[in-house]
Amino acid sequence: MAAGAWTFTNTGRTSLLNGTFDLDTDIFKTAIFLSTSNIGAASTTFAALTNEHAAANGYTAGGIAVTPTLAGTTTVTVDLSTDPVWSASGGSITGRFAVLYEVSGNVLAYCLLDTTPADVSATAGNTLTVQTAAQGVFTLA
Amino acid sequence: MTIDKEIVAALFAGIDLNGAHAVLKKLGLPVAYSDEAVATINARANELAGEAAALKRADAPRAERKAVREQVDRLVTARAVLYRLRPAQPGDVIATATPMGGK
Numbered sequence: 315m316a317a318g319a320w321t322f323t324n325t326g327r328t329s330l331l332n333g334t335f336d337l338d339t340d341i342f343k344t345a346i347f348l349s350t351s352n353i354g355a356a357s358t359t360f361a362a363l364t365n366e367h368a369a370a371n372g373y374t375a376g377g378i379a380v381t382p383t384l385a386g387t388t389t390v391t392v393d394l395s396t397d398p399v400w401s402a403s404g405g406s407i408t409g410r411f412a413v414l415y416e417v418s419g420n421v422l423a424y425c426l427l428d429t430t431p432a433d434v435s436a437t438a439g440n441t442l443t444v445q446t447a448a449q450g451v452f453t454l455a
Numbered sequence: 456m457t458i459d460k461e462i463v464a465a466l467f468a469g470i471d472l473n474g475a476h477a478v479l480k481k482l483g484l485p486v487a488y489s490d491e492a493v494a495t496i497n498a499r500a501n502e503l504a505g506e507a508a509a510l511k512r513a514d515a516p517r518a519e520r521k522a523v524r525e526q527v528d529r530l531v532t533a534r535a536v537l538y539r540l541r542p543a544q545p546g547d548v549i550a551t552a553t554p555m556g557g558k
Contacts, residue, residue, distance in 0.1 A: 317550040339521045341507040372490070379500035381528045395528060396535035401490050412552065418508035427550040440546040441538070452555035 317444070318426035320414070320451050325358045326422040334420065337382045337392060341417045344398040344444055345377030346409035349433060353411050353424050360415040371405035371438070380414070382451070393450035399443045400436065408435040412444040414451070423451065488541035493534055500530045 322330075329335045347353050351365040360376075369375040381395040400407050410433050415421040427434040427444070436442035480486075507523045 317552040319553040320555050322555065336517070336520075339517055339524050340511065341504040341524060341527055343504065374497060374501070376501070378497050378534075379504055379527050379531055381524070381531050396531055399534075399538050401493065403490055412550070417504040418512075423555070425552040434548050434550055436548045437546055440544060440548065441541075443547070443549045445549050445551040447551055447553050449554045451552075 316429050317412070318429045318431075320423040320425045321355065322423050322452075323357045323421045324355055325420050329416075329420045329422070335416055335422065338384050340419070342380055342382055342422070343377045343415060343417055344380050344394075345413045345415065346373065346400070346407065346427075346442075346444075347411040347413055347424075348408075349410035349431075351411060353413055353421070357421050357424070359420050360413070360418075363413065363421070367407065367409050371407050372401045372403040373407050376417075377413070379417075385450075386453075389453050389455040391450040391453045394446050397443050397445045399441050401441050402436045402438050404438060406435050406437045407442050408433050409442075410434075486540070488537045492537055496530050496534045496537070500527050500534075503527050503530070 326335075330337075345360070346367040347363065348365040348367060351363060353363055357363060366375065366377075367373045378398050378400070380398050383393050383395050385391050385393065398412075409427055410431065411424050412427055413421055413424045425444075434442065503523055503526055507520060507527070510520045510523065
């Protein structure tokens, strides 16, 4: 399934450059949001986002921990050590966006789970994986 | 359920097996996938995330914060290991996000 490209929020971009984010030390999470969410380029803190997936069917509020990694020298690639996966149980996990954010902090980036745009849904007994492409989340060269 | 290291090695391709195996054992988790095992990992990672956020608010030394992050790294690896042990099933959804600005 073709998800969109990761997109920085404006605050996320600034947070990278002013040192608010320490990518290989801070704790980050990925969370799932509904089509009705206010997530967008102007989003700031995770706490200000609306319409996260309900804490049900195998989804926990706030999403799950992921760990950004840094690799390279002249070109540094930021990737996630492992992709976040949710197992749907007792019902479906359905979402429109994945959001990458610092715990108790700002949103770094977000993406559509289906570029149509459309919701994606994992039914009970199945998993929903937000897979980072082989080239990572972003690079700085 | 116990799975031989060789079988696990074949499943992992790319994840450091000894490290991953050790993590699962240290956590007291079975070397097999279960929703409960994953939930245990996620709950502990959430606790650590809270601790890390508190340390950052308190301007704790980077080394101290990094130590907490390393614990989360190990948990995240352990979770990935468990998912590798879960056979893929029809209906599993993989949404592949391209890099920033990529296609």
